[in-house]
Amino acid sequence: MKRLLVIGGSDAGISAALRAREVDPSWGVGLVVADAFPNYSICGLPFFLSGETPRWESLAHRTRTEIEGRGIELMLDTIADHIEPGEHRVWVRPTDGAERAMSYDRLVLGTGAAPALPPIRGLDTPGVYLLHTMAEGLAVHDHLTARSPKTAIIIGGGYIGLEMADALRVRGLAVTLFEAAPTVLQTVDPEFGRLVLGELERHGIAVHTSTAIQAIEGGPSGVVVHDTAGERVEADLVLVVAGVRPQADLGTRCGVHAGVRGALRVNRRMETNVSDVFAAGDCVETHHRLMSEATYIPLGTTAHKQGRVAGENAVGGYAEFQGSLGTQVVKIFELVVGRTGLREDEARRQGFSPWTFESVTWDHKAYYPGASRLRIRVTGDLRSRRLLGAQLLGQYGAEVSKRLDVFATALFHAMTVHDVAHLDLSYTPPLGSPWDPVQTACMEWALAAPASDPRKDA
């Protein structure tokens, strides 16, 4: 029996293992997982910590029994120490056992990412948490339940920082959030970042923008943070959520080439340069559909797709990763904000002549109760008129995320902005308009866009 070994039990690894079994059940599939939590939805931690999801066990995408029921051999609490690609074997070390070698015919690396460590002194102060693994999530939960903190500081205003601000506020804590940039959520335009900031403040979060933290230390009754302006703020609990970096060293130590930000380099079939070694998920570079070079966009959706491709190819099938558009969405209190494709600055770096127009429409016919305003920022190329990206912001319940997905599907097919109006989208007054806001936004872009790029032609 041929043997596929997968290292990593999160999105990429599990997807690879499941797909391999679907494509060719004659292969044996082993899955090496560093902790005891295979296939957990780390994205769900904020909702567990807010109390909205009472049981951490429900964060599992699948139970152990389900995974094993698909014919996958699970090795939990087992560290993959090093790979000997010439011998086709991996040395693994179970927490409670001796190191041993496991042979493979094909190997998939899904080693994921680790929290980025910002240049702050005292990150190891008790009461400071880097929220990334299930174990850390459970540690924060223990702190919240056993010690009933009243105040929290969050360092970092990205997706997770904002979700945690929401979560801890729902839990009743007073929350202070620090962000080094002039506004929060750097992944969308500042126009939207400021609206998100307003939503945070409306819900009582104290937000300090343009403020970096330089040191953390234990205080008389909790943790004290010092910002670069010399101010100090104290709280019972500090979360540091400053993004992630690829966890690629298992691969690079055996000769896999690394690229952008140290992520493993792979082709569209998720093959590395090392024979019979594939890689997928947050540990690899991301192929972007609209960019000419590789980038690094660690997202669960992408990890699932790449893992599926790796798993299919590893057992002799043929699949290609079709590329990311960086599609992301987040709910913060009553607001939903998302993006897909490129923003202007990103598009300009790729040689496009981008231009952005923001439209404001009702999410559905205003005469039907509950209509709310939906903001859509469309970015298109002034020369080819191709759609390059879209950002949406609206109320929870206004079908913001699936409208974003209509844009993502249009982007996948390289539509022009103008052609979006030709799509036959659904309409009923309680849910939309005869021209969906997606289309209105594109029609407004097309009417307002200059005939050529003023920057290029100047």
Add this chain to the structure above:
Amino acid sequence: MKRLLVIGGSDAGISAALRAREVDPSWGVGLVVADAFPNYSICGLPFFLSGETPRWESLAHRTRTEIEGRGIELMLDTIADHIEPGEHRVWVRPTDGAERAMSYDRLVLGTGAAPALPPIRGLDTPGVYLLHTMAEGLAVHDHLTARSPKTAIIIGGGYIGLEMADALRVRGLAVTLFEAAPTVLQTVDPEFGRLVLGELERHGIAVHTSTAIQAIEGGPSGVVVHDTAGERVEADLVLVVAGVRPQADLGTRCGVHAGVRGALRVNRRMETNVSDVFAAGDCVETHHRLMSEATYIPLGTTAHKQGRVAGENAVGGYAEFQGSLGTQVVKIFELVVGRTGLREDEARRQGFSPWTFESVTWDHKAYYPGASRLRIRVTGDLRSRRLLGAQLLGQYGAEVSKRLDVFATALFHAMTVHDVAHLDLSYTPPLGSPWDPVQTACMEWALAAPASDPRKDA
């Protein structure tokens, strides 16, 4: 100054007039409207009649002032009597004036549809309404407010019949609905029709399926309907909503060719066979992206698009109608149900080898509060593996309609079912899953579909 004349003040006519002014403001644009209600959302009548939309005036997509502000000359309460295409003129008859001739350089016909009259005796009985125009909607409203009816009968279980059942129930009436077919909502598969039927019954609607009405007459205290089985039911009010037929005679009388169901024949530029005469909306045949011959699918979304194309071409621009997918959605009480593309029987008539698979998933991660079950029926071609259609049914609030639109966008681009999994769709636990239900449904289809069409190969 060149002059565009548009006949009809609903979706197609208004879109044509507005687009013409956008494309070439040097053209004069006149709009002949048979009644006093230009640009009204007839789709909104159920919500006005339910009381959810208190003022009928708010059903207007745009006010008269807005339309006139775009440089369009409005002629209300004016019937277009006949066209003399050789002389490039139309004879019109204002309600309060004498017939006169209006000359045009280009003409757009947007004469819409009229209610289909089912073979029922006594449709002119007082208390019986054919809900189609604003005037009829206001008459029903007068009946509801002035006479406070307690009971209503609805004849016809299509979109409008179901929306009106919902509306009158919300208003507190006891509602009986008759449908000649074995279940309601013939535009979706009976599996979904039965679930919609259940939703109606849960809300107290008495539904009689497989029951045709043969006669209506005045009764002692209201209106009596007689079904073909000899039963009689009495109510204060009867609505007959049995679909529509194209209102094409203004065009055919001047030589425009008619086709499917008597609708005006047009090309992709919305040109008729008569020189300088365009037509759009519910009075024309529909070009369908997945069908090899013309069909008739009267929908507001399509009328808007066709009108826009007609208006652009009429003033010397160039546009082509890109085709309908028959995308439709309706909200009935707490349920949203929709479809796009072809159902199996329709696809088979087009020479495809269709096969349908129904998946049931959560609309978002089940660990986040409020998750509900979403049913998706994917129809794909067994030979080419091309996506042919999708039907969705789920709870109001579960982003059903914009998920339908992701399918509609995929269909527009002739994707295979398998490739839908490659789309980079958005994910956050409160709103979706790492594989969106749209993708899960397609992946399940791809895993379950037989390798070839058993019907063809038998």
